[in-house]
Amino acid sequence: MLLLGAGLLIGTGACLNYRMTQQAPREPISDLTLANIEAMALVDKDHDVSGGVTCEGQGHIWCPLTNTSGYYSVTVIEFPSKN
Amino acid sequence: MMECKHFRKAICLVCAGISPFLGMSCRSGAKLSETEIVKIAVVPLPGDTAFLGYAAQISVVDTMMYLQDNRGGETFLRAYAYPSLKPLCKFVTRGKGPEEMLAVSGYTADKDSVRVFAAQEHEMAVYSVSDLCRGINKPVRVIEYPQSCMPALAFCGVKGGFALQNSSSAYRLTLIDSSGHIQAEKYDIPVSETERKKVQPELIPYLWQSVLASDGAVVAVGTKLGDVLEIYDLEDSLRNRVVRGEGGEPAVSHKGRGMQMGTISGFYALDIADGKVYALFDGSRLADYNGQDAVPRKIFLRVYDLSTGELERIYELDRHISSFDILTDGKTVIATDPNAEHQLCTFTLPE
Numbered sequence: 518m519l520l521l522g523a524g525l526l527i528g529t530g531a532c533l534n535y536r537m538t539q540q541a542p543r544e545p546i547s548d549l550t551l552a553n554i555e556a557m558a559l560v561d562k563d564h565d566v567s568g569g570v571t572c573e574g575q576g577h578i579w580c581p582l583t584n585t586s587g588y589y590s591v592t593v594i595e596f597p598s599k600n
Numbered sequence: 601m602m603e604c605k606h607f608r609k610a611i612c613l614v615c616a617g618i619s620p621f622l623g624m625s626c627r628s629g630a631k632l633s634e635t636e637i638v639k640i641a642v643v644p645l646p647g648d649t650a651f652l653g654y655a656a657q658i659s660v661v662d663t664m665m666y667l668q669d670n671r672g673g674e675t676f677l678r679a680y681a682y683p684s685l686k687p688l689c690k691f692v693t694r695g696k697g698p699e700e701m702l703a704v705s706g707y708t709a710d711k712d713s714v715r716v717f718a719a720q721e722h723e724m725a726v727y728s729v730s731d732l733c734r735g736i737n738k739p740v741r742v743i744e745y746p747q748s749c750m751p752a753l754a755f756c757g758v759k760g761g762f763a764l765q766n767s768s769s770a771y772r773l774t775l776i777d778s779s780g781h782i783q784a785e786k787y788d789i790p791v792s793e794t795e796r797k798k799v800q801p802e803l804i805p806y807l808w809q810s811v812l813a814s815d816g817a818v819v820a821v822g823t824k825l826g827d828v829l830e831i832y833d834l835e836d837s838l839r840n841r842v843v844r845g846e847g848g849e850p851a852v853s854h855k856g857r858g859m860q861m862g863t864i865s866g867f868y869a870l871d872i873a874d875g876k877v878y879a880l881f882d883g884s885r886l887a888d889y890n891g892q893d894a895v896p897r898k899i900f901l902r903v904y905d906l907s908t909g910e911l912e913r914i915y916e917l918d919r920h921i922s923s924f925d926i927l928t929d930g931k932t933v934i935a936t937d938p939n940a941e942h943q944l945c946t947f948t949l950p951e
Contacts, residue, residue: 569858574889575654575671575938577868577922578824581767581806581861584720584751585703587654587670589865590889593803594858 569594635914637900638950642919642935645944647685652678652943655936657869659925661709664688664729667936667944668707668923676704677716679732685944691727691737692716699725699739705764706755706812713740715778717755717764722747724762724778743780753809758834759816767805773819773832787832790842795851798859807850807861813870813877818906820870820877825862825886826850829879831909841909847883862886868899869923874930876912877904880921919945 572580574589581591649655653671660666665682669675675690691714693700703719714727716739725739754765758775761783766774772787789808799807810821810830818839821830827847833839847866852859865882872878879902899920903913924935931949 571858576865577654577656577670577811578862579719579751579753579767579806579809581803583703584767585670586656586719586753590886591806591861592855592858593852593861 635911637914637916640901640915640917640947640950642917642921642937642945642947644937644940644942645685645934645946646942647680647944648687649936649943652938654938655922655943657706658923658934658936658944659707659709660927660934662711664709664732665934666707666709666714668704670704675737676701677707677714679714681733689732689735689737691732692725693737699742701725705752708755708757708762710757715757715762717752717762718750719752720750722750722752743778745776745780746782749774749776749782753805754812756812756814756819757816758814758819763812763814763819765805765810765812765821767809769805770801772808772821772830775834786834787830787840790828790830790849792849795849798852803861807852811867811870813872815872815906818872820872820879820906822867822870822879822881823850824866824868826864826866827881827883829867829877829904829909831877831904831906839907843904843909843911845881845911853887860886865897868921871924871926872906873926875906877906878902878924878926879904880924882920915949917947921945 570580570582571592572588575587576589577586578588578591579586580588651673653669653673655667656670657668660682663682665680667678669678674694676692676694678690679688680686681688692704696702701718701721705717705719707714707716712729714729716725722745724743724745726741728740748768749764749766751767752764753767756763761775761777764774764776769785771785772789774785775783777783789804791804791808807825809824811824813820817833817835819832819834821832826849827845828849829843831841847864851863852861853863863886865884865886868880868882870877870879881900881902882897884897897920899917901915901917902911904911919937920939921935921937924933926933933947933949935945936943937945
């Protein structure tokens with residue numbers, strides 16, 4: 518009975534946790550979050566990569582992280598929610 | 601297809617109905633397929649553009665020409681004599697020191713001065729044209745603005761002040777004066793609810809990053825990552841127009857582990873002349889980008905009526921220019937081609 522009860526509790530907890538994760542609103546990206554995200558492994562001389570944002574190529578687009586212009590493509594890596 | 605047409609009509613009817621209340625009217629897709637495309641040949645100019653990275657903005661004022669370079673080099677701007685194209689001065693030093701800037705949102709020039717707005721330092725540097733002609737590249741004045749003016753992504757002059765596209769503001773335009781004050785923040789970003797839900801609020805101004813042009817009373821705003829041209833009359837909001845073209849509004853798409861900002865390469869530069877908005881538009885799909893520097897693609901100069909937002913003409917240019925300025929004769933255009941050996945070039949608008 519004790520084992521059954523513990524199993525039920527864990528199962529319910531896992532379900533609730535999963536639902537909360539699914540329903541959690543998208544968390545805004547704060548400067549701090551951007552600054553704290555580790556640089557991705559994509560770093561090389563042609564890529565400005567940091568904080569989950571990659572800005573590459575030669576063009577007329579602003580990079581949201583560095584606030585510099587002259588890029589062609591901007592990709593934002595999606596962050597896992599903290600909740 | 602018919603249903604789609606009816607739906608778009610219905611949407612526009614609703615927009616027309618409520619526009620007096622919103623102070624803005626909506627125009628359905630610019631009918632590219634119905635507008636004749638006229639081809640124009642672009643001719644290189646011999647000016648010295650050695651070590652120029654990516655020319656972002658060019659303008660000719662009387663006997664001076666200015667060129668903004670967003671990548672490469674120690675300075676952001678160059679001054680040339682016009683029409684000789686003799687280099688006069690490089691100014692706005694890149695850096696973190698006093699009188700230096702990390703990035704430039706844009707500049708505006710008149711007969712006496714060039715005003716440069718920093719992207720990150722929330723300040724405007726004022727350069728004297730007579731100083732630049734003598735090779736003096738120090739600003740005569742640096743005006744500090746509130747921190748909420750940064751990061752500034754675009755900048756232009758308007759009647760009685762200046763306009764910014766400011767990525768920390770939820771509004772489309774921030775109007776500032778020439779002595780360090782914000783005058784007003786105006787207009788909502790016309791993002792659809794569908795796209796708004798896909799993107800963090802902080803990233804929407806970047807998704808809607810734009811090029812600006814003004815004739816003083818009206819500001820034209822063209823999205824760099826979409827096919828939306830906005831026309832804002834600063835004195836009469838009932839005359840505002842949002843022209844949504846066939847390329848759609850700036851949108852995100854999934855790319856690897858994240859999302860790509862924008863699905864198309866949109867507007868590169870705008871100019872207002874003789875009651876028309878001249879808009880340099882690309883329209884190529886960003887999904888075709890292969891990780892290399894942008895290869896030459898087609899680029900078009902669209903001509904819109906300034907008061908109605910109607911797309912009237914389309915010119916296809918045989919070189920992928922990145923910026924342009926229409927001279928006072930209304931026909932001669934000076935432009936930049938960042939992919940060419942001689943980046944300065946010119947063409948003439950047909951009658």
